[in-house]
Ligand SMILES: NC(=O)c1ccc[n+]([C@@H]2O[C@H](COP(=O)([O-])OP(=O)(O)OC[C@H]3O[C@@H](n4cnc5c(N)ncnc54)[C@H](O)[C@@H]3O)[C@@H](O)[C@H]2O)c1
């Protein structure tokens with residue numbers, strides 16, 4: 207199965223490295239000519255994944271048309287670009303493995319729903335879980351959820367991507383796998399705020415637990431299964447991203463917690479903090495589904511420029527309620 211990877215950021219490069227581990231040829235489409243050149247000439251992606259040696263069997267290209275020769279395509283561009291890239295990519299009969307974590311602005315769709323609109327004929331899988339790209343590319347042990355409604359295709363993909371240090375766990379809950387990844391990025395911003403504002407470790411643990419309750423309420427309303435939300439792509443990724451400055455979303459939150467403005471923190475960023483784009487979309491989707499998501503609302507307020515102390519005070523002043531509703 208020849209793998210093509212669409213997107214030469216940190217995660218696309220790390221996944222190309224996973225797929226190329228035994229000398230298997232992998233095609234990697236990158237938008238930046240510098241990235242294409244550096245990968246082909248020096249087997250490194252200094253822009254997005256510096257300091258990691260890549261397998262020589264990865265061939266980078268700037269030509270999307272070459273993906274027509276691949277048997278499966280890993281789609282790893284940030285969420286807001288998935289629709290445009292998929293429309294341009296020749297897909298043929300290749301399954302699409304969606305690896306972005308977020309919701310599309312305007313439509314409020316999950317990435318699999320976008321892919322289904324643009325490529326209704328394609329089999330769709332979602333790969334998600336606790337996965338810092340630099341650790342995966344360095345061969346450190348990692349486990350992910352690989353969800354596909356067609357379980358035979360899902361198993362073939364899992365077998366192809368698995369290695370002694372990369373363990374895909376098969377699932378058929380595509381929506382559930384996506385909701386975990388999309389929501390945890392917003393919650394990670396909130397946990398970063400707790401860190402940046404010096405609110406303490408009790409507060410962070412409470413936020414992870416209450417955030418997970420929020421993720422679960424929203425997920426169940428959108429048809430996710432509870433066990434998926436409690437698995438690698440939900441709780442697993444939430445714990446990772448809420449506890450490390452390696453997370454771009456957590457780091458963004460730290461800056462907000464220290465009193466910096468979102469627009470300054472986001473200006474001129476080359477790398478993506480998906481939670482900043484998903485937060486307002488998630489708030490709208492939650493309102494539509496009549497799901498209470500106070501942490502998400504607080505993150506939206508902070509991204510809109512509200513004062514940290516005011517937002518924290520308002521969160522803590524909410525009426526007392528039952529832990530389980
Ligand atoms: N980095 C990680 O550790 C990691 C792990 C799991 C999932 N993800 C997810 O993978 C997705 C990609 O993130 P990343 O970390 O690889 O990106 P990145 O932050 O390393 O790089 C930004 C990417 O955005 C692309 N880009 C910028 N403008 C674009 C445009 N107009 N059209 C298409 N692409 C454009 C760049 O080419 C580059 O590939 C995100 O949804 C992210 O949440 C990332």
Ligand SMILES: O=P(O)(O)OC[C@H](O)CO
Pocket residue numbers: 307335336337338339391394443446447452453454455456478479480
């Ligand atoms: O750096 P972040 O916050 O985008 O997190 C990266 C991955 O999603 C962690 O699983």
